[in-house]
Amino acid sequence: MSGEAETVDPYSQGTRAEILGWVGGMEAFERGFNARTFSPERRARQAVEDAVSDLTSAASDIYEAGGTAEDVASWTQGYRKRWVAFQQAGARTMNWMITGPARFPVDRNQKRMDIEMRRYEELAVYRDGATKWIERSQRRAERAAIVESDEGGHPETLIGNIRVVENVTLDRLQLIFPDKPTDEERAALKKRGFRWAPSVGAWQRKLTNNARYVGTSLAKQFSPATDLTTVAHPAGGVPSGTDATGNFHHSEG
Structure with missing residues (x-):
């Protein structure tokens, strides 16, 4: 041939x-x-x-x-x-x-x-x-490094590509996005009590048990796939969760 x-x-x-x-x-x-x-x-x-x-x-x-x-x-x-x-x-x-x-x-x-x-x-x-x-991502990483510089770090979970941080120093539950949330996501964050804090590059609200639940729920809602990974904890490592990918469908956007 x-x-x-x-x-x-x-x-x-x-x-x-x-x-x-x-x-x-x-x-x-x-x-x-x-x-x-x-x-x-x-x-x-x-x-x-x-x-x-x-x-x-x-x-x-x-x-x-x-x-x-x-x-x-x-x-x-x-x-x-x-x-x-x-x-x-x-x-x-x-x-x-x-x-x-x-x-x-x-x-x-x-x-x-x-x-x-x-x-x-x-x-x-x-x-x-x-x-x-x-x-922007590099600037956020630099700000996050400053926020997390205190000894021991903060409990942090990665859901999809959104970091859910329990910032005990500032007494805030923080959601850190890799890029600017969409209009719908920002509206949902504000509705659930989160406010943008440019000084730390995070959406945050007072750290409470309800804030933990709401923050985790929103992060799952915003992520195209659910991927739970605990990345920092004062008491030691927590086993990573499992991940699951979503499929395309026509019934919901």
Whole structure:
């Protein structure tokens, strides 16, 4: 046989597989385009390739800015949350040319398209700010190191990519995000009594048993996957929890 074998980029191949894992596989992902286009397979595959390009470009930017593989993984979690939310919102919209004009829910569909656009804008802002993200992340790490410099440290649990810190020195329960929370997340934090403290780079409220429960619940709610890991405790290490990944679905954004 003649000719050269096609070169396969292992990074892109692995990234593509990771993205398909977010949406439950290509077949499930394609179904989200059935009511929107005559070519759901092509649209789904293009969406995946666009995401591969986004992640590849962002990883390069983060490394160039002095970030680590851990930083890339953390940024990717934020991208995943926004990308899946955008795809879920789009999967709820319809095109009357596909479904037919009879009894087409014009007003309801317009509202859903507006939500889809907001989710896209959130994704685009996050995607285009990878370099600024790593700079903010590094500043937060520096502030956190100062806050935790007292002897013994503070009990701290990592849920997804959100740090839940029991800051006994300041008597505050703190939630430390790797990037700026979304509008919905900030509204939920404020509703549950958390306030932004720029001096320490954390959302916090008075340290109580209820604050521990609420903070943990919110962190789980905001995380695309639940990954519980106790990373610091005055009384010694606490065994890490288990993790579980979420699958793509069309019923909730």
